[in-house]
Amino acid sequence: EVISLERPLARTSVIRSRTSEIPLYRPVINIPLKIAGITVNTDVNLTDRSNFSAPILIGKTFLKQNAWVFAGYDYLQSQNDARIVGRSEEFFVDGVSLKTSFSLANSYSQMHAMDIKIDEEKRTVTFDIANKAGDKTTLTLPLERMLRVSGEERPLVFVPVKGGDFEKPILAYLKDRSKYSSQLRLGKNTLNKYFIIDTKDKNVLRAENMTLETLLSERDPLIVATHEIIYLDGTPVNAEPSFAINTPVLFVDGFELSKGKSGEQASFYIPSSNGSDKKVIKKVERKIRVGESVRPILKEQVVIGGKEMTLEFALEAIGKGDEPHFAIGRAFKKDGVLVNTRTEDLLDPRPLFHTGYIEKAQVEGLKFSVKLDTGADISSMNALNIKRFEKEGKEMVSFDYENAEGLKQSFTKEVVDIMRIRAKAGEKPNERPVVMMDVTLGEVSKTVRVNLQDRSRFEYSMILGKNFLKNGVVVGSDNTYLLGK
Known part of the structure; x- marks a missing residue:
């Protein structure tokens, strides 16, 4: 759908380019924008966003005094x-x-x-x-x-x-x-x-x-996201919903069946999401046939969404190239299982906490001011003298971090990905190495992906994007440094 508009020119905005000293100039209009029944007359700058997934980017002119942003959720209002x-x-x-x-x-x-x-x-x-x-x-x-x-x-x-x-x-x-x-x-x-x-x-x-x-209003199903964490025998396990499986299944690297004092038993490693797999021996309650294979059924106390329950699940060895995980089958709950793709880890209880759009964070032991960017998918950090190389078969990167607060530190990290940034008008596309970094904001500590780029021309040396903010951070555009107040 194409909508043609004619609006008075309010002013011209000057946009600082990421890759060039030459600024970009954009016309600004004032137009009413409506979200969740709230209409705000908002200044909007006009640019070609054909190459982006969203044709409108909502900024502080709308959010200030009107809304907070929970970056970990899509289409929350609808x-x-x-x-x-x-x-x-x-x-x-x-x-x-x-x-x-x-x-x-x-x-x-x-x-x-x-x-x-x-x-x-x-x-x-x-x-x-x-x-x-x-x-x-x-x-x-x-x-x-x-x-x-x-x-x-x-x-x-x-x-x-x-x-x-x-x-x-x-x-x-x-x-x-x-x-x-x-x-x-x-x-x-x-x-x-x-x-x-x-x-x-x-x-x-x-x-x-x-x-x-x-x-x-009619029934009480279990609502899960595309990725969840459940606890088996006190061990956190990656879980995901399955359309094909009826009885829940724990997929493991392998298992052994043997005779025990109380009957047949299975020994296997519970695949922990934090890497510390735990060996257990459990009684086999019964067996079910699925196609050519026979799966033992186990009964275990599990914690899901902070609640403890007794659950029966099947045990299956993973195929080549697959990762151990827990499959949430269709029969997981009597009233059914619904899949909500708008977020992750719906069953993992975590507090929502309100922050300003500028806060002090601790990154790899360094504490400094960061900008919380609810529009950025991945966090980004200032990196100078970026050098990529290979070591013991792994792609590595070394770089120097520094900021306006006088902090400096050199890092050498494994490259886990390469981000290719689509160019805006007047800019050239570029590649950024992505590394894993430990970040703490308030009471939340996570190891997240961070892309490296020269942010020397920007006021803040790091932005925290949705891959960190999704962990319960609700960002307000009205204030800065709210944590601790």
Whole structure:
């Protein structure tokens, strides 16, 4: 949808560039913005955000005196209106029925497409879609942009989908999915915005118009995120929901069955999320057959969401390349399991605490002022003299940190990732090494990813992004240094 506006020019803003001494100039208008029923007449600077996932970035001109930001949650205000979908669904595109699955790992949705033709001049994409029954249609849609996926460029389009009385355009990239059972696969960006998944049922949209609010008035399911922490025998274990598994399963590196005094027993290591795996021996209650394999069933006291309960779960050895974890099966709770993709670790109790947008944090033993940036996915730190090298088969980086408060320290860290920063207008794209660093703010201590860049021209030498702030930090734009007050 394209909306044309004409507004009085309020002023011109000067934006400091990340990579150039030459500033950027942007026109500023005043326009009403409304979130959760609150309307604020807000100064907005205008720029081309075509290459970004969100066309609007909300700044302090809106937030000040009006809102705090919990960076660990997407679409918080509209969550009660989220539509309930089953673990698989049927959506229609231009009258063609598409079997639909859901990805809890990928951000972008993808749709089956064949004979893809891109018209660069008109900025359109023409393609065919078909289902397993042979129903077929041809669509021509506006090209949003090209998306790089696994080293290949894929066209990204808004696809008009319909399921039950749900009818919305969904952003998806086009790919030949002939070898997959589903023709449409919805990623987290779409799920966050519109849906909550009920793992208990299939094709819920076709049967009824159900929102999260109406479902919770009828039954009491367990609501989980895509990643959770549960405690088995006092050991924290990574857990995730599963659409395929009914009985909960603990996937381990391996286990041994033997005869004990009270019958058959299983010995194995509980895969701790903090790396300190714990060996245990548990009684086998019974066994179940799943396909070609037989899984022993164990009974254990577990702590989930701060509550202790007795749980039966199966034991299974992981396949090659998989990681040990606990799979939250569909039968985990009588009233069902719902999957909310808007956040992580819903079952891990943690206090919310209010901070200003500038606070003192401790980073690798150094204490200094940092900026809390709820719009940044990853934290970022000032780094000078960055040198990348290899040591014992690992990619490493050395760099010097310094800030305006006079602190200086040299670091050598393993590189865990490389961030490729998409360029804004007038800037060149750049690469930043990512390292793990220990950060403490208030009572929260976490080891998080930090990308390294020269921040000498910025007032603050480090920003803490959503990967740290999601741990209960609620940021206010009105004040600084609230911690300790």
